[in-house]
Amino acid sequence: MNNSKIWLSSPHMGGTEQKFVNEAFETNWVAPLGPNVNGFEDDLEKYLNQEAFVGALSSGTAAIHLGLILLDVKAGDEVICQSMTFSASANPIMYQGAMPVFVDSEKETWNMCPVALEEAIVDRISRGKKPKAIIAVHLYGMPFKAEKIRKIANEYQIPILEDSAEALGSSYKEQKCGTFGDIGILSFNGNKIITTSGGGAIVTKSKELKDKAVFLSTQARDNAPHYQHSEVGYNYRMSNICAGIGRGQMEVLDKHVALRREMHDFYSSIFSEIEGVTVFKEPNEDYYSNHWLSAILVDSSKTKNGKTREDLRLYLEALNIESRPLWKPMHLQPVFEHYPYYGSTISAQLFEDGLCLPSGSNLTDDDRDRLKVAFYQFF
Numbered sequence: 001m002n003n004s005k006i007w008l009s010s011p012h013m014g015g016t017e018q019k020f021v022n023e024a025f026e027t028n029w030v031a032p033l034g035p036n037v038n039g040f041e042d043d044l045e046k047y048l049n050q051e052a053f054v055g056a057l058s059s060g061t062a063a064i065h066l067g068l069i070l071l072d073v074k075a076g077d078e079v080i081c082q083s084m085t086f087s088a089s090a091n092p093i094m095y096q097g098a099m100p101v102f103v104d105s106e107k108e109t110w111n112m113c114p115v116a117l118e119e120a121i122v123d124r125i126s127r128g129k130k131p132k133a134i135i136a137v138h139l140y141g142m143p144f145k146a147e148k149i150r151k152i153a154n155e156y157q158i159p160i161l162e163d164s165a166e167a168l169g170s171s172y173k174e175q176k177c178g179t180f181g182d183i184g185i186l187s188f189n190g191n192k193i194i195t196t197s198g199g200g201a202i203v204t205k206s207k208e209l210k211d212k213a214v215f216l217s218t219q220a221r222d223n224a225p226h227y228q229h230s231e232v233g234y235n236y237r238m239s240n241i242c243a244g245i246g247r248g249q250m251e252v253l254d255k256h257v258a259l260r261r262e263m264h265d266f267y268s269s270i271f272s273e274i275e276g277v278t279v280f281k282e283p284n285e286d287y288y289s290n291h292w293l294s295a296i297l298v299d300s301s302k303t304k305n306g307k308t309r310e311d312l313r314l315y316l317e318a319l320n321i322e323s324r325p326l327w328k329p330m331h332l333q334p335v336f337e338h339y340p341y342y343g344s345t346i347s348a349q350l351f352e353d354g355l356c357l358p359s360g361s362n363l364t365d366d367d368r369d370r371l372k373v374a375f376y377q378f379f
């Protein structure tokens with residue numbers, strides 16, 4: 001029997017990426033600027049279908065860092081951040097010498113809990129400091145509670161930095177993720193829904209802000225014949241080669257979303273018959289997830305023989321099938337555990353019970369057969 005590795009999420013080329021990369025070579029635009037960079041930004045702006053001004057950068061993390069700078073986050077400031085996320089959401093707070101304040105998730109979307117968010121804001125203000133920004137994340141492609149979070153942000157006049165690294169192609173009430181924040185960010189890392197081998201983008205509401213982000217990402221060079229600098233700059237621009245891959249990937253983005261959503265349906269049908277396992281799904285029709293990763297919760301008090309998510313993970317590993325626990329919340333991470341945290345144990349419990357399953361748009365019928373057999377045998 002075929003026993004090749006089934007990955008959680010691996011790059012999936014559409015076919016035209018090479019053409020754009022070849023063009024870059026033929027025209028010698030092998031640099032962090034060029035026609036592919038502009039073309040990729042145009043493609044993204046059209047796709048987001050909103051007043052969006054996109055700057056292509058070297059990574060999603062770089063985009064979050066520049067986003068915090070554009071929101072004027074400085075040393076000593078406080079920044080609220082969803083606790084349940086990848087560490088790249090929070091690390092740039094530290095780059096700025098600011099302090100993270102972590103907030104729990106709610107059970108429906110697994111994203112920032114509006115109640116805990118407001119509690120955090122009120123308490124931080126009462127201690128004498130108003131948070132400078134709110135970093136909210138669309139985990140695994142699931143849109144966060146955009147209206148509730150926005151209402152609170154407006155009420156206290158705190159800008160939202162929307163981490164949409166996992167949610168390109170998702171939408172809430174037909175508005176694309178990436179456009180809900182005062183500033184949004186995207187990632188094109190190798191495991192994301194589309195990839196440029198490595199890369200990211202910042203999404204702003206004005207051309208001025210986009211230009212400022214691009215200026216900072218190219219060493220903050222003033223307009224002069226020599227190298228003149230009035231501000232600290234960064235080397236965060238996307239290369240024309242990577243952007244060429246991105247242009248090709250944009251042609252297959254919607255297809256990738258459809259295929260990932262089919263993987264979600266595949267798991268929903270398998271686990272509808274298995275006691276103690278629930279598949280992570282949209283709370284209602286307002287939410288449209290790209291289902292970047294399909295995830296399940298394993299309730300060991302209800303499964304046969306008390307089987308846990310870790311039992312399942314090890315079982316799959318032995319079959320050469322990759323799966324992974326959900327993001328471990330930041331307030332439980334050694335590097336961040338001494339920073340303030342608001343909420344209860346929702347994200348901690350999700351981490352205990354949750355498992356991400358192979359979700360790639362390039363999985364085959366053969367892979368799905370192996371997965372199906374594995375789950376039925378295990379449970």
Ligand SMILES: *Cc1c(COP(=O)(O)O)cnc(C)c1O
Pocket residue numbers: 058059060061062085086088089137163165166186187188189198199200
């Ligand atoms: C991948 C990811 C990032 C970082 O993106 P990179 O392009 O890898 O730097 C940030 N936040 C979340 C939630 C991510 O999944």
